[in-house]
Amino acid sequence: MAPPIAINVEAETDTSAVTILGPLTLDSVANRRSASGKLVAGVAASIPSSTFKGNAHEKKHKAKNWDYRLSLECRTREGNSLKKVAKYLMTPGLISLGGGLPSSEYFPFDTLSVKVPTPPHWTEAETRESGTTLEAGKYDLQLGKSVYDISTAFNYGLGIGSPQILRFVIEHTEIVHNPPYADWNCTMTVGNTSALEMAIRMFCERGDMMLSEEYTFSAAVETASPLGVKIASVPMDEEGLSATGLDDVLSSWDEKARGASKPFLLYTVPIGQNPTGATQGEQRRRDIYAVAQKHDLYILEDDPYYFLQMQPYVGPDHPDPPPPKSREEFLKSLIPSYLSMDVDGRVMRMDSFSKVLAPGCRLGWLTASEQIIERYTKHADISTQGASGLSQLLFFKLLDEHWDxxxxxxxxxxLRMEYTKRRNVIVGACDRYLPREIVSWAPPAAGMFQALHIDYKKHRSYPAKSLLELEDEIFMACIANGTLLIKGSCFYADPTTQHDTMFFRATFCAAPFDKIEEAIKRFGDALRGSFGISNDSNGV
Structure with a gap:
């Protein structure tokens, strides 16, 4: 089929549209889509996000204005001037000779085909046997076979993402989080690490400091540092970030001693925290949000593990709790996000498909006020150019057209039930193989990580050797014994701060169950050798 010589986007209206009352729910998505009319979006289509939201937001208040918190770079960024004309592509009958868009005639791809699980048969074996093959053609949109195709997805797009996949994530965000203010919006990203780098540049100048848990995602520190931004660490407990500790750090901030102004940007991983595995409960989040209001903080909610919240740990001698009885029960079981309690628009929530679908596709999204999203997409339009069209098309076929x-x-x-099994395997292995007199742990409630705390002061070389020296000795003993865990010191938010805790991060997300067991056994043997504990001791 010959490629189109112009882009022609026709607006269509469904005359049987209905009014959607209240927030969007699983049951009302189809009605909302009907009310909005048929989605027809070609190359680089620009469609207002309000088209994809329930009308309950119209009665909510608007977000706080954050101009005074934005960096000079962010305030002065004008965006991509060529992409500003994309809105005119919606003009009926328009023949475009403006954009430098390659003709899809020269895309050497005619069909994209993938085989995916057919609900409710999720396993690899079931997918091989009874999976569904999804197919995207080059001109499906023109042929009326789909609202998204290769000729559209594989061409240039906008930083905010394609309307086709953006519609799905906006609906998903409203169903799961229902932000309590009116002018929230979403944009696609190329993953949370990229989104974090752009967010830091939006809010911080060189010489600024931001706040985070005292142990944090190492890439966050490594992202901030070259930008001239340091991290002020906040104490943690078994629930992760301490609200009291956060308030204390801010209330006692000494600009002269710290060499920086009082920080206003808080970065946190609230669910299955990397690296500690800690999860902030609902009340803890409300307490932290209250501290954020008190000190006028802006919160970066990095939450890739949100949907890896597991069933409660009941111990080795009890059957695992059954899965949620319904989708509604599952949604109610999730800890409310910061976004869901954000009455001010002071949260930028970063979501990712990496931990629940495929990290190599580099596709995620973030939610914030329209003001912040507009600033973010101006940056994306002249840097990443937006998320991969291939990934957006692939996920659209899976999520929107196939699974819904x-x-x-x-x-x-x-995934919840699968990760519950994995968590139980590693905790059971810890119970069997680790010497309790020197190792302690708590079963994580979410995520991929098990923190193993070491009482290093019982080591035979303490105090002659420091914490970091002993940590490195144990690490090398593990390597020699054929197992790899990550040192807790790799996750210091502020390496200049004195630490008195040693732990190692183990992950249970990928290795086969028997390999998880063997790795923990080897870790226990390495500890006994380093500490000089008899091999028949398990500390019980």
Whole structure:
């Protein structure tokens, strides 16, 4: 089929549209889509996000204005002047000779085909046997076969993402989080690490400091440092970030001693925290949000593990709790996000498909006020140019056309049960193989990580050797014994701060169950050798 010589986007209206009352739910998505009319979006289409939201938001108040918190770079960024004309592509009958868009005639791809699980058969074996093959053609949109195709997805797009996948994530965000203010919006990203780098540049100048848990995602520190931004660490406990500790750090801030102004940007991983595995409960989040209001903080909610919240740990002698009985029960079981309690628009929530679908596709999204999203997309339009069209098309076919919102939630319930099994395997292995007199742990409630705390002061070389020296000795003993865990010191938010805690991060997300067991056994043997504990001791 010959490629189009122009881009022609026709607006269509469904005359049987209905009014959607209240927030968007699983049951009302179809009605909302009907009310909005048929989605027809070609190359680089620009469609207002309000088209994809329930009308309950119209009665909510608007977000706080954050101009005074934005960096000079962010305030002065004008965006991509060529992409500003994309809105005119919606003009009926327009023949475009403006954009430098390659003709899809020269895309050497005619068909994209993938085989995926057919709900409710999620396993690899079931997918091989009874999976569904999804197919995207080059000109499906023109032929009326789909609202998204290769000729559209594989061409240039906008930093905010394609309307086709953006519609799905906006609906998903409203169903799961229902932000309590009116002018929230979403944009696609190329993953949370990229989104974090752009966010730091939006809010911070060189010489600024931001706040984070005292142990944090190492890439966050490594992202901030070259930008001239240091991290002020906040104490943690078994629930992660301490609200009292956060308030204390800010209330006692000494600009002269710290060499920086009082920080206003808080970076936190609230669910299955990397590296400690800690999860902030609902009340802890509300307490932290209150501190944020008191000190006028802006919160970066990095939450890739949100849907890896597991079933409660009941111990080795009890059967695992059954899965949620319904999709609604599953949604109610999730800890409310910061976004869901954000009455001010002071949260930028970063979501990712990496931990629940495929990290190599580099596709995620963030949610914030329209003001912040507009600033973010101006940056994306002249840097990343937006998320991969291939990834957006692939995920659209899977999530929107095949699984829909209900099927996606069913997949997430499946992951919950799978990760619950994995968590139970590593905790059981710890019970069997680790010497309790020197190692302690708590079963994580979410995520991929098990923190193993070491009482290093019982080491035979303490105090002659420091914490870091002993940590390195144990690490090398593990390597010699054939197992790899990551040192806790790799996750210091502020390496200049004195630490009195040693732990190692183990992950249970990928290795086969028997390999998880063997790795923990080897870790226990390495500890006994380093500490000089008899091999028949398990500390019980």
């Amino acid at each position: 919102h209900g099927g996606f939630l069913d997949w997430l319930v499946h």
